[in-house]
Amino acid sequence: MNLWNWEPSVVAGCAILGVGYGALVRKHGWNRAPYFLAGLALLLLDLVSPIDTLADQYLFSAHIVQHFLLALVIPPLLLLGIPRWFAETALRRPKLNRLERTLGQPPVSWLLGVGTMLAWHIPTLFNAALAHDSLHIFQHLTFLVTGTIFWWPIVGPQEDRRLPMLASVSYLFGACVCCSLLGAFLTFGPVGLYPAYLNPPARLWGLDPRSDQQLGGMLMWVPGCFVYLSGIVSTVMRWYSSAERAA
Amino acid sequence: MTSWLCAIDHKRIGILYMLSALLFFLAGGMEAMVMRAQLAAPNLKLITPEIYNQMFTMHGTTMIFLVAMPVLTGFGVYLVPLMIGANEMALPRLGALSFWLQFFGGILLYFSFATGAAPSAGWFSYAPLSEKAFSPGVGLDYWALALLMIAAGSIGSAINLIATIATERAPGMTMRLVPLFVWMTLVTSIMIVFALPALAASLVMLLSDRMLQARFFDPSQGGAPLLWQHYFWIFGHPEVYIVVLPAFGMISEIIPVFSRKPIFGYPFVATSTVAIAFLSYGVWVHHMFAVALGRNFLAVFAAASMLIAVPTGMKIFSWIATMWGGSIRFTTAMLFAVAFLLEFTVGGLSGVAFATVPVDWQMTDTYFVVAHIHYVLLGGTVFALLAGVHYWFPKFSGRMLDEKLGRWSFWLIVLGFNTAFFVQHFLGLLGMTRRVYTYPNLPWFGALNLISTIGAAILVFGILLFCANIAMSLFFGSVAGDDPWNAWTLEWAASSPPALQNFAHPPEVRSRRPLWDRKHPETADWMRV
Amino acid sequence: MTNRRAQLGMTMFLTAEAVFFFLLVLAFAYFREIPALIAPRVWLCTVLLLASTLSMWRGTAGSGLWLWVTIAIGVAFLLDQAVFFGTTFFILAGIHGLHLLAGLIALAMGPISALRAIALYWYFFTAVWLAIVLVAYFWGAA
Numbered sequence: 001m002n003l004w005n006w007e008p009s010v011v012a013g014c015a016i017l018g019v020g021y022g023a024l025v026r027k028h029g030w031n032r033a034p035y036f037l038a039g040l041a042l043l044l045l046d047l048v049s050p051i052d053t054l055a056d057q058y059l060f061s062a063h064i065v066q067h068f069l070l071a072l073v074i075p076p077l078l079l080l081g082i083p084r085w086f087a088e089t090a091l092r093r094p095k096l097n098r099l100e101r102t103l104g105q106p107p108v109s110w111l112l113g114v115g116t117m118l119a120w121h122i123p124t125l126f127n128a129a130l131a132h133d134s135l136h137i138f139q140h141l142t143f144l145v146t147g148t149i150f151w152w153p154i155v156g157p158q159e160d161r162r163l164p165m166l167a168s169v170s171y172l173f174g175a176c177v178c179c180s181l182l183g184a185f186l187t188f189g190p191v192g193l194y195p196a197y198l199n200p201p202a203r204l205w206g207l208d209p210r211s212d213q214q215l216g217g218m219l220m221w222v223p224g225c226f227v228y229l230s231g232i233v234s235t236v237m238r239w240y241s242s243a244e245r246a247a
Numbered sequence: 248m249t250s251w252l253c254a255i256d257h258k259r260i261g262i263l264y265m266l267s268a269l270l271f272f273l274a275g276g277m278e279a280m281v282m283r284a285q286l287a288a289p290n291l292k293l294i295t296p297e298i299y300n301q302m303f304t305m306h307g308t309t310m311i312f313l314v315a316m317p318v319l320t321g322f323g324v325y326l327v328p329l330m331i332g333a334n335e336m337a338l339p340r341l342g343a344l345s346f347w348l349q350f351f352g353g354i355l356l357y358f359s360f361a362t363g364a365a366p367s368a369g370w371f372s373y374a375p376l377s378e379k380a381f382s383p384g385v386g387l388d389y390w391a392l393a394l395l396m397i398a399a400g401s402i403g404s405a406i407n408l409i410a411t412i413a414t415e416r417a418p419g420m421t422m423r424l425v426p427l428f429v430w431m432t433l434v435t436s437i438m439i440v441f442a443l444p445a446l447a448a449s450l451v452m453l454l455s456d457r458m459l460q461a462r463f464f465d466p467s468q469g470g471a472p473l474l475w476q477h478y479f480w481i482f483g484h485p486e487v488y489i490v491v492l493p494a495f496g497m498i499s500e501i502i503p504v505f506s507r508k509p510i511f512g513y514p515f516v517a518t519s520t521v522a523i524a525f526l527s528y529g530v531w532v533h534h535m536f537a538v539a540l541g542r543n544f545l546a547v548f549a550a551a552s553m554l555i556a557v558p559t560g561m562k563i564f565s566w567i568a569t570m571w572g573g574s575i576r577f578t579t580a581m582l583f584a585v586a587f588l589l590e591f592t593v594g595g596l597s598g599v600a601f602a603t604v605p606v607d608w609q610m611t612d613t614y615f616v617v618a619h620i621h622y623v624l625l626g627g628t629v630f631a632l633l634a635g636v637h638y639w640f641p642k643f644s645g646r647m648l649d650e651k652l653g654r655w656s657f658w659l660i661v662l663g664f665n666t667a668f669f670v671q672h673f674l675g676l677l678g679m680t681r682r683v684y685t686y687p688n689l690p691w692f693g694a695l696n697l698i699s700t701i702g703a704a705i706l707v708f709g710i711l712l713f714c715a716n717i718a719m720s721l722f723f724g725s726v727a728g729d730d731p732w733n734a735w736t737l738e739w740a741a742s743s744p745p746a747l748q749n750f751a752h753p754p755e756v757r758s759r760r761p762l763w764d765r766k767h768p769e770t771a772d773w774m775r776v
Numbered sequence: 777m778t779n780r781r782a783q784l785g786m787t788m789f790l791t792a793e794a795v796f797f798f799l800l801v802l803a804f805a806y807f808r809e810i811p812a813l814i815a816p817r818v819w820l821c822t823v824l825l826l827a828s829t830l831s832m833w834r835g836t837a838g839s840g841l842w843l844w845v846t847i848a849i850g851v852a853f854l855l856d857q858a859v860f861f862g863t864t865f866f867i868l869a870g871i872h873g874l875h876l877l878a879g880l881i882a883l884a885m886g887p888i889s890a891l892r893a894i895a896l897y898w899y900f901f902t903a904v905w906l907a908i909v910l911v912a913y914f915w916g917a918a
Contacts, residue, residue, distance in 0.1 A: 173525070180529075187544065211543055218547040225529055226554075233522050240514035243423040337781040406788045410781045440788050444796035452803060455867050462864075463803060470807070478799060 003050035014044045025083060036081020039074045046070060047140070056130070058200040059207060061216040067143055068219065071117060072227045075147035079155045087157035106153050106163060110171055113150025114178045116142050121182060123193045130196045150175070154231055165239040169232050176228035183221025187214050255339040256747060257324050260346050262643065264321025267350050268314045269714075274357070275309035278302045280707060283667075287700040289688040299684035300367035301386070305356075307370025308390065311490065312397050313353045315628055319493040320349075320404045322635060323432040325643070327408060329738035329745060330426045332417025332754045332761075337410035341403050348400030356393035359386050366390035369682065371479055372453070374464030374472040379457045388457060391450045398443045398450070405439035408432055417737070419756035426736045426759070427510065430517050431496030434524050438485050438492075441528070445482035449475060473538065480531035488527045491623065492520060494631035495562060498584050501638050502566050504734045505581035506573030509760060509772075512565045519558030526555045536607040545604050552602035556595060563592060578732075579653030583634035586661055590626025594619055597672065612682075615675025621668045633660070633713065640717070641731045645743045646724030652716040659709030666702025670695045735760035779892065786893040790900045793875070797904050800868060805915050809864040812916030813909055817859055822909055824853045829902050836895045843883060843891075846898070850880045868908065876901055 018040050025033060045051070046069045054062035091097050103109060120126055120139055129139040153163045154172065163171060191210045192198055198209050207215065254260060282302050285293045294302070328336055336342050359365045366386035368376045377387055412433045416425070425433075453475070455461035462468035464475045495516075503510045510516060532540065532548035566588060575581070597619040601607045610616065640648050674695050679686060686692050730739040739762055741749045758764055758772030804810050828849040835843035857873050860866040879901060882894050 169521075176525075211541075214541065215543050218543060222529065222547045222551055225525075226551075229522065229525050232525060233518055236518045236521050237514060240423060240517065243421070338785050341785065402789070402792050406785050406792075409788050410784045413784055414781050440792045441795055444792045445799055448796050448799040448803070451800065451867075451871065455864070459864075459867060461809075461867060463807060474803060474806070478803070481799075 003053045004048055005052045006048050010044065010047045014040055021081070024086065028083060028085065032081045032083055034081075035077050039077030039081060042069055042077065043074050043144075046074065054204070056136075058197075058202065058204055059216075060194055060197040060209075060212045061207070061219060064216040064219050067117075067120075067140075068224065070140060070143040071113070071147035071150075072224065075144065076151045076155050076231075079148060079151055079157065082157040084157050084159070091158075100152075103149050104152050104156070104161075106167065106171055109149045109153055110175065112146045114175050116146040118178065118182060121186070126194055127196065130194070154235065165235055168235045172228045172231045172235070176225050179224040179228070180221050183217045183219075183224060186217030187221060188217075189213075255343045257328050257336045257339065257342060258643075258745060260342050261321045261323075261325025263346050263350075264317045264324060267346075267353070268318035268321065271309050271313035271317075271353055275306050275314060276707060276710065278306035278309065280703060282306065283700040283703040285684060286686070286696050288697060289693045290685055292685070294684070296684040297364075297367060300369075300682070301360075301365040303682055304366050304369055304372075304390075308356065308366070308394075309353075310624070311370065311486070312394065313349070313356070315490040315624065316397075316401055317349055318632060319435075319490065319628075320345075320401070320408075322497070322632075322639070323408055323436075323493060324404065326639065326738055327411055327429055327432055328415065329642075329741055329749055330429050330736050331412065331415060331420055332737050332750060332756060333411065333415035334749045335415075336407050337414055338407045342407045345400040345403030345407065348396050348403065350400075352393045352396030352400065355396065356389060359389035359393075362386070362389070371483065372475075374453070374456075374470075374475040375466060377453060377457075377475070378465050380465070380467075388454070391454050391457075395447060395450050398447050401439055402443050405436035405443075408436040409440070412436075417750075417753045417756050420761075424756065424759050426496075427499035427513065427516055428493070428496035428736075431492045431499070431520055434520050435489050435492045438489050438524050438527070442482050442485035442489065445478055446486075449478040449482065452478075473535075476535050476538065477531070480534045481528070483534060484531040485524075485527045487623070488523055490628055492523070494587075494628045494635075495520070497631050497635040497638075498566060498587055499562075500734075500736065501580055501584045501634050502569050504638075504732055505576045505578060505584070506570045507576070508569055508573040509735075510565065511568035511571075512561075513759065516562055516565050519561045522558040523555060526551065526558070530555055533602060533607070536604050537611050542604075549602050549604050553599060556599045556602075559595060563588060563595075578637065579648065579650055579657055580634045580637035582654070582657045583630050583637065586657070587627060587630040587634060590622055590630055590664070594622030594624075594626055597622060610675055612680055613675035614671040614679045614681055617681050618668050618671035618675060621664075621671070625664060625668070633657075636713075636717075638732070639738075640720070641727030642738055642741075642743050642745070644721055644724070645727055646720050647727045647731060648716050648720045648724060652712060652719070656709050656712040656716060659705055659712060661709075663702050663704070663706030663709050667699050667706055668702070670698050670702075674699075730762070733766075735763040737761055740765075779889075782890065782893045783896070786896050790897065793900065793904075797872075797907075800871070801908060801911055804865070804868050805911050808915075808917035810868070810908065810912045810916050811863070811865055813912040817856065818909070821853055821856045822905065824849050824856070825902050825905050828853065829899060832895050832898050836891055847880050847883055850876060850883075854880075872901065872904055872908070 018037065021033070021036055021040075046066055051062055051066050055066040056063070091100055103112070120129070120142070129136045154168055156162055162168070186193075191213050193213070197212060251259060251263065254263065279302075281294065282299065285291055285299060324336065324342060328334065356366075362385055364384035364386040366372070366382075366389065368382055368387060368390075372387065372390065375381055412425070412429060416422075452461070452463040456463050456465060456470070462470040464470045464472050466472055499510055499516060530548060530552045532544065533552040536545055536549075570585075577585075597615065601610065601616070601619065637648055637653060640646070674692065677689070677691060677695075679692060679696075686696070727743050729741065729743055731743075732739070737750075737754055737756070738745075740754055754761060755765075760772050764771035764773060801810075828846045831842045831845040831849060835841075835846055854873050854876060857866075857869050860869045876898075879894060879897050882890070882897070886894060
């Protein structure tokens with residue numbers, strides 16, 4: 001059984017992004033490339049590797065892993081890979097500038113990021129996405145897009161336009177609390193919120209539905225918090241080193 | 248006398264906290280000695296089991312809530328305004344109220360002895376033992392009410408410290424330039440704001456069960472004892488960092504001065520403190536590994552618990568790196584600081600051992616845990632406090648502590664402490680459970696317990712010597728100047744003891760070591776990057 | 777300067793209270809000790825409290841009379857809470873009510889300089905009541 005799902009649009013999309021990025025930075029320097037390419041590689045793997053098959057048919061916890069990467073890991077990597085000069089040039093265009101000014105407002109970006117995460121776990125919506133492919137693709141896109149918007153004030157390419165330290169910490173802490181609450185609810189809550197996982201084609205690794213849902217909740221809870229915590233730690237470290245540089 | 252009772256000057260409040268803590272420390276120490284006497288040999292019957300239960304309950308409650316937290320608050324309240332170049336705390340009357348709430352909470356707790364039954368369900372009072380049905384006496388009611396008062400006082404002083412650090416810093420002292428003791432105190436205070444309310448909520452529910460016929464924790468009526476454990480440890484785990492972070496701050500001030508080197512990696516020490524603060528709210532379940540919560544659940548918390556050792560370890564490396572290549576001066580303060588590094592590391596390692604679930608399943612509620620908590624709390628917090636007292640006593644009193652007496656007390660305390668508690672690791676591994684009032688004559692149990700009791704006696708003697716040193720030096724100690732240690736932070740610019748108005752003019756601050764800059768204008772910190 | 781200290785102090789205090797009430801409400805809801813507050817009496821309570829928020833807001837704008845109106849409405853609210861007497865929910869309502877009472881006393885006897893802080897306190901406890909009502913609406917025990 002081939003568990004890999006080489007969806008052509010995904011492969012093509014990642015390839016185009018990769019080649020496009022390469023063309024862009026070829027002349028100006030590859031120093032941010034590792035971030036972007038890592039993000040891209042993770043994106044590809046996230047959507048074509050067995051994670052995808054497991055997520056769609058077998059395990060709720062695998063689906064959590066997939067969304068987790070889409071919303072919390074891949075966007076910051078991609079953002080860190082965008083060179084500053086590119087962002088500045090792009091944002092000189094009036095439409096993009098206005099877009100960035102509205103969506104980049106911390107309350108907006110926070111609500112979009114956290115709201116999307118919470119909304120898609122409402123059973124009606126989650127189950128609908130599992131049932132309809134087009135909705136599922138839309139779901140994944142929203143995670144990527146709102147994830148990127150969420151992380152923009154924290155790791156956006158223009159360092160001077162990022163949120164100051166205390167605001168960043170509160171921003172990330174607030175999101176961490178929401179993520180934890182959702183994760184805790186899924187861990188302790190009633191089983192069978194997402195009926196598709198009650199009877200998978202095969203029971204893998206001895207995970208019954210209760211353990212599976214618990215595991216999913218806990219992956220969201222603890223590793224999720226770890227991502228936000230890493231963001232907090234790196235924000236504080238940057239705050240200290242910027243003082244040294246300014247001195 | 249009335250001037251002390253009505254004091255709102257932060258220095259007086261600080262001293263009041265320290266004296267109160269000392270009083271309760273002696274009480275808690277007596278409770279410990281009663282226990283150690285009872286455990287000196289198998290099958291002793293010096294006290295009844297009921298009295299023994301009261302002893303360990305009161306000992307734990309006293310040491311955590313009436314000694315460790317208040318004394319660290321006291322040092323914070325005394326030193327923070329001085330270190331940031333301020334003349335007073337932001338909310339002085341709140342500061343006074345907070346002290347008296349804590350003090351009267353302690354009196355209320357100890358009043359329970361007079362009613363015939365002090366609380367006896369352990370310092371974390373698990374349900375359903377804490378319910379009226381199983382603890383019918385009034386002891387636990389006193390315990391809960393007293394702790395509510397103490398918690399309120401703690402939150403009050405935390406608010407005061409946060410407001411002070413946020414608003415009263417001398418011009419030029421940005422948040423990135425504050426002394427590490429101040430930074431740690433700030434982080435600790437924020438943690439108190441987020442953790443102590445969990446204790447308050449738990450206590451309110453317990454009192455509701457006991458007095459108002461609620462049924463939160465009583466399983467026979469549909470309640471959940473586990474809820475108490477969750478809520479208590481959601482408070483309890485951050486709490487243990489609350490009692491250790493300010494101690495880390497003290498060490499971060501003392502080691503550099505007696506190594507004649509600035510602290511190594513200030514940003515790492517400061518950032519790792521933030522990491523510890525956040526992480527500490529995500530590991531509480533490791534106190535509950537043995538209550539059948541489900542393996543996946545335990546695995547996740549085990550991983551998080553191991554993770555939290557990393558930022559703490561970073562600090563240890565930082566302190567050692569500070570000493571490396573420095574010109575070390577082994578004053579008594581420095582001796583305690585170095586001992587702290589060793590003892591706390593031992594305690595930290597035994598803690599990480601507990602993060603491994605199967606190990607925890609064997610070791611929890613044995614003397615291995617007792618050894619762990621005393622290595623981190625006594626070897627950690629108390630040793631750091633002893634270092635702090637020896638370091639800052641000249642500032643508080645204008646007199647130097649006697650170095651010879653200091654050395655004697657140091658060696659006796661180190662000998663006594665390690666003798667008393669190192670063997671408890673083995674007792675735990677051999678299977679001796681905690682909170683037992685006696686034990687059968689199993690191989691090694693008697694011998695190791697006797698060694699532990701003897702160690703405790705030596706420790707007590709060392710502590711008494713330390714107290715004698717303080718008493719003597721207050722009257723006969725040599726006069727300290729403003730800056731006996733040639734240190735670098737702003738408290739040493741004030742007189743010893745400081746005048747009511749700490750600083751006549753706001754001091755000039757351009758780096759993390761303002762006094763170094765003042766004394767060495769050619770090689771000031773702010774000149775180099 | 778004084779105002780900044782007091783505001784920061786009050787914000788930190790309310791943060792602590794938020795954690796406290798969150799955990800308490802969670803426990804009450806978990807044990808279904810929060811009744812489905814559908815009685816008209818309870819909606820009256822809620823409206824009263826919201827009205828007191830408005831009068832408090834008018835009061836901070838300078839008019840002392842509105843502050844007395846706030847106190848009056850607050851007392852009415854507290855008296856209304858008697859309807860819960862005898863239930864376990866009375867404990868939660870009572871703790872909330874005691875906090876409101878402290879706020880009313882502070883409002884009646886406190887200095888003008890503390891007004892903004894007391895107003896913040898009052899808005900917070902109105903929000904706590906609203907949160908309780910919301911929890912009751914969605915997860916209340918019938």
